[in-house]
Amino acid sequence: MRNLPIVLLVLVLASALVAPAVISDFNLRLATLALHTSIAVIGLCIAFGWTGLLHLGQAAFVGIGAYASAILTTRAGLGFWTTMPIALLASGLVALCIAVPMLRLRGHYLALAVLGFNVTFEIVARNWTKLTGGFDGITDIPPVFFFGWLIEGDKGFYYLSLFFVVIVALFGTALRHSRYGRAMIAIRDDELAAGTSSVDVTRIKVLAFVLASVLAGLSGSLYAHHATFIAPQDFEFGRSVTILVMLILGGESSVAGAIIGSVILTFLPELLRFLGDYYQAVFGVLILLILIVMPNGLVGQVQSWRARWAKGRSNG
């Protein structure tokens, strides 16, 4: 029983590795999308799940990464491995600039400010036509080369995304089990007590926000090169809500939950295809149901069942 998580992890990784051989092209495309989206969701796990920053603008930071990558590859002819780090840096820097004034504020102020930022990003992306292509977006974003080997088609991109998801998940897990992760969770649990326990609250909040945005930038850069086409509506406020719901569905303070949530929510529209136009309305109800029925998400639910099971066993 103690080794169960490790066994599960190995199983999941193994099936992730063989999946492309088994599933259809269409599902492979969705799986790839789910993978690079989950990087942004892990970012949100750091900012919201651990640190408690109600961040309703993650899509804007995905957008910054995507546009940075897209513009630099299509205009300056740079390759993915050059633009991707620049995309991370761009997202991180923008986040740093707005983090310092915003993070003095709490709760709903931050939520509204970041929402305002997301909407402003949309307006700029739609109207600064010279740079962003306006409503039409940017097309023909080149594919990725890996040591001269063209990563073409969904299979290659799937493995590229999987590689980054594993790196990011390791990063998240290491962060969680370091003093930084502890400090973040302490801040969400009790900001005042975190401060008097010597946690530099503002610094850690800024760090969490910037890390969340850097990961969003990575997610966006991958998205741009995978889709080869981006437009402003890919990064609107509604997308931020979806990213947040992915996190809450999976379990808001768990890296594994972030990945699970993004996989489920990426495939859900397909699974519920029979709902047709009703899907979005059902999605709204789904949000409420998750909040009411399992506020700690799937991972939290499983943990509480396990705890109950262990308790029952030790008592019996």
Place this chain on the structure above:
Amino acid sequence: MSAQVLQLAINALAAGCIYAVVALSVEIAYESTGVVNFAAGQLVTAGALIGLSAVAYTKFNFLPAYLLVIVGMSMIGIVFLICVYLPLRRQSVLTIVIGTVGVGIFIQNVMLLTWGPLPKSVRSPMGSGAIKFGDVSVSLHVLYVIGVTALLIIGMYLLLYRSSLGRQFRATAQDPEAATLMGIRVKQLYALNWILVCVLSGIAGLLFAPMWLVDVTSGDNIGLKAFAAIMIGGFGSVPGAILGGIIVGAIEIFGAFYVSSAFKDALVFALMFLFLLVRPQGIFGERAADRA
């Protein structure tokens, strides 16, 4: 003042009035429950679209049609209370806020299924007439918007600050348990609160609809600007919400004319960010850093 500036100023005031009414609705929900209602924009659209159908149903008898809208919005308020607020009340405010986002998505898509995606034009009870003051022409609807808003503000002031009901509201907001012990019927007050919130947003929908075309997303933008208005005017302040609304209306109308119509909304948010930087408590509001 030139006629043109005057013309713009009147339009700005009318737009500002609509933002002010929505901001007032968000402010009331916030003051009595601590929840920022992210579904405000969708409630505005709901008011406009229910109004459209009600007016058609009553064959342009505006009074009964508008009464129908108020009944409809009240029902939405009660459903909101039962399905969202009461089940989530014991959880953190963040959770309830995310819940309101879910409600917004739900309402919007039910409207999309009911009314379809096409924009619709809506008639004003004042018709399409206008009064001329020299070179300035003011439509009757704009005067009506300003008048109704003024009445609503006075009504809300009397209700919240001059009646025993208002005192009960504030007592409950501060400490629901103590309020229960004092014999205040907390659940009924919550019901009244959400009805008020929904009806106010709905009225904002009735007011804005004849000025612009209505589709299922028109309220979104109005809701966002109402949030900006509250940040500018100051969270926790009713006068702030109203003044903030009017400031946002002015920036939008003058900004579109003198700066750029594509970036008029960006100007609104730029001012909001400026306030967050320099004066996070807004013009009249609570100290932003103090309240969780």
Place this chain on the structure above:
Amino acid sequence: MAESSPDAILQVRGLTHRFGGLLAVSDVNLDIVRGTLLALIGPNGAGKSTTVNLLTGVITPTSGRILLEGQDIVGCSSSAAARAGMVRTFQNGRLFKRLTVLENVLTGADGRAKTSLFDAITRNSRFRAEEDAFRHSAMELLTELKLDGDADRQVGELPYGKQRTLEIARALILQPRVLLLDEPAAGLNSGEVEELISYVSLLRSRGLSILLIEHNMGLVMRLADRVAVLNFGEKIADGTPAEVRSNERVLEAYLGRKASHAAG
């Protein structure tokens, strides 16, 4: 006011906090001699909690100086004050619910950490050495406080008395210069209070300077080297427990109402 002896680890001068139009704390002077325990007492609403908040940087005083080892810490954030050595516990136990018992204690070590984010992510030898050292001292504290068996439990599973003890452990790992205990006995049963008394005496005998805010007069009289009394935000007496016990202003303002309590 006369400057106090060089032996004072904490000197508070003219501490004042205005709250709206109200003076919550007014011109308070306090001295803690190194290695001793000063008890701060006073009726409800006397300004004790505000004083603790002012001393630990949770709120900034309107005026006054707080000299810790001669260094003024007024204007420091709460985390800077904690790093400077002014460490507190809370009246109503504020632990981190989603962290384990051990992690709660480790959070208190954050101010002493030297490793960077890069070290933490790569889990290099620097990081592991620091983490091991912190874990070691945290476990030592937990063992001393008989919480070692609960190290990996969630805080919520602990009984109340243990939660209060855990807060002391979280404060001690910071290696405070002055430890502020805000009503540590509140809600404890008499057995737990006895354990608390002997542990606090042990800490003092090791040379720790302590400010104790307490309602329980029995506890105060048994532990305090000196007692300061607040009433309506002003200090009305300061002396040995015996002196304070017989001070007329104190009897009138505070002990008068609780004379039976104090005598017992």
